[in-house]
Amino acid sequence: MTLPGSPFVAYRDGQLHVDGCALDALADQYGTPLYVYSQAAMLAALAPYERALAGRKHLVCYAMKANSSLAVLQTFARAGCGFDIVSAGELERVLAAGGRADRVVFSGVGKTRAEMRRALEAGVRCFNVESEAELEVLSEVAASLGRRAPVSLRVNPDVDAKTHPYISTGLRDNKFGIAHDRAVAAYRRAAALPGLQVTGIDCHIGSQITEVAPYLDALDRVLDLVEAVEAAGIPIHHVDLGGGLGITYTDETPPAADELIARLLERIDARGHGHRELLFEPGRSLVGNAGVLVTEVLYLKPGEEKNFCIVDAAMNDLMRPAMYEAWMATAACRLRDEPPQRYDVVGPVCESGDWLARDRLLAVRQGDRIAVLSAGAYGMSMASNYNTRGRAAEVMVIDGQAHLIRERETPQELFRGERLLG
Ligand SMILES: Cc1ncc(COP(=O)(O)O)c(C=O)c1O
Numbered sequence: 001m002t003l004p005g006s007p008f009v010a011y012r013d014g015q016l017h018v019d020g021c022a023l024d025a026l027a028d029q030y031g032t033p034l035y036v037y038s039q040a041a042m043l044a045a046l047a048p049y050e051r052a053l054a055g056r057k058h059l060v061c062y063a064m065k066a067n068s069s070l071a072v073l074q075t076f077a078r079a080g081c082g083f084d085i086v087s088a089g090e091l092e093r094v095l096a097a098g099g100r101a102d103r104v105v106f107s108g109v110g111k112t113r114a115e116m117r118r119a120l121e122a123g124v125r126c127f128n129v130e131s132e133a134e135l136e137v138l139s140e141v142a143a144s145l146g147r148r149a150p151v152s153l154r155v156n157p158d159v160d161a162k163t164h165p166y167i168s169t170g171l172r173d174n175k176f177g178i179a180h181d182r183a184v185a186a187y188r189r190a191a192a193l194p195g196l197q198v199t200g201i202d203c204h205i206g207s208q209i210t211e212v213a214p215y216l217d218a219l220d221r222v223l224d225l226v227e228a229v230e231a232a233g234i235p236i237h238h239v240d241l242g243g244g245l246g247i248t249y250t251d252e253t254p255p256a257a258d259e260l261i262a263r264l265l266e267r268i269d270a271r272g273h274g275h276r277e278l279l280f281e282p283g284r285s286l287v288g289n290a291g292v293l294v295t296e297v298l299y300l301k302p303g304e305e306k307n308f309c310i311v312d313a314a315m316n317d318l319m320r321p322a323m324y325e326a327w328m329a330t331a332a333c334r335l336r337d338e339p340p341q342r343y344d345v346v347g348p349v350c351e352s353g354d355w356l357a358r359d360r361l362l363a364v365r366q367g368d369r370i371a372v373l374s375a376g377a378y379g380m381s382m383a384s385n386y387n388t389r390g391r392a393a394e395v396m397v398i399d400g401q402a403h404l405i406r407e408r409e410t411p412q413e414l415f416r417g418e419r420l421l422g
């Protein structure tokens with residue numbers, strides 16, 4: 001059986017392992033719910049990006065919203081990556097993990113003045129500006145510091161990424177980016193503002209994209225704009241094509257990163273833009289299949305309509321099923337030679353939407369552990385404290401050794417900073 005995350009996630013002697021560490025043993029040692037990541041899987045996911053871009057001026061900026069744990073950032077910083085950030089908080093994480101500010105691109109539709117100031121002081125590489133109003137504010141903030149902010153305009157190419165509507169971002173009716181037909185005017189304005197220095201262009205059309213065609217459509221529209229903007233006398237140095245490449249959760253067959261990039265480079269070269277520096281902002285495709293969420297079966301609750309497998313992880317640990325009805329694979333951490341039963345795997349949170357998986361065949365008993373696979377992206381980074389549940393602990397496996405990279409949150413930590421009335 002090939003599991004998502006294989007060969008880093010695989011059964012050996014009836015036990016599910018991540019990079020040689022048995023998940024049951026990790027659960028015994030660190031408790032559950034527990035996120036477990038394979039560092040080797042993350043680096044293996046980065047390799048095809050780097051391979052495809054070798055010999056070109058480029059920067060892979062890991063979209064850290066996918067998983068912003070410090071050790072994950074450290075892993076990518078040491079591999080030479082930059083980062084795509086969307087808040088000052090994310091910038092502080094990058095810096096704390098040893099990442100370089102001059103490899104950071106700052107995206108997001110709602111940057112505050114304080115965030116702009118902090119990013120300018122730190123010396124980020126580029127602001128991906130998402131509206132004309134933001135251009136004015138950024139120029140003011142930079143000018144007040146006696147600086148020029150390096151900017152790229154995030155253009156909305158109005159292409160259909162053919163993904164879930166909640167994670168599609170490149171359509172005209174999405175809140176992201178500057179409309180394609182307004183972009184040249186916006187570039188003229190940016191070039192005229194005293195606090196800005198135009199350096200690039202960017203787009204990001206959505207997430208969990210499994211086809212090459214939407215990327216090629218977006219690329220064409222971006223290159224049309226580059227030509228129009230340069231014809232207006234404004235040089236564009238880099239082209240940032242965003243992130244969004246999908247992974248296999250179940251039966252999706254996204255292109256490999258090197259295959260996607262080869263197709264893009266072919267088009268870029270054919271159109272005479274091969275000299276430009278290229279940036280990418282992958283998130284999910286670097287970490288998604290490198291992580292699992294391990295949870296313990298608290299109770300089995302058979303019913304007339306449905307059997308419930310009640311586990312100790314919940315929607316606050318992993319939001320994707322509740323939020324997008326996302327299908328994520330589940331696997332028992334130890335194989336039992338018993339007939340499987342059909343279960344809905346649900347958490348203890350008081351919401352009917354608190355489920356992790358539906359209609360799954362599992363041979364498990366109370367006390368067994370189940371792993372939710374492909375949980376490395378948008379798992380821990382979207383976790384909350386709903387129901388005053390502490391967030392899970394995290395472990396990274398490196399060379400067969402498990403390293404605790406985040407302690408489980410204690411109840412006291414959850415109300416630190418709160419005040420009782422006098
Ligand atoms: C601006 C931007 N760049 C990059 C990403 C990363 O996307 P993904 O995790 O799908 O690669 C996102 C999230 O969709 C984003 O909003």
Ligand SMILES: N[C@@H](CCCC[NH3+])C(=O)O
Nearest residue numbers: 065167207208320377378
């Ligand atoms: N959080 C989403 C992806 C959103 C991408 C953010 N721009 C998911 O889990 O699929």
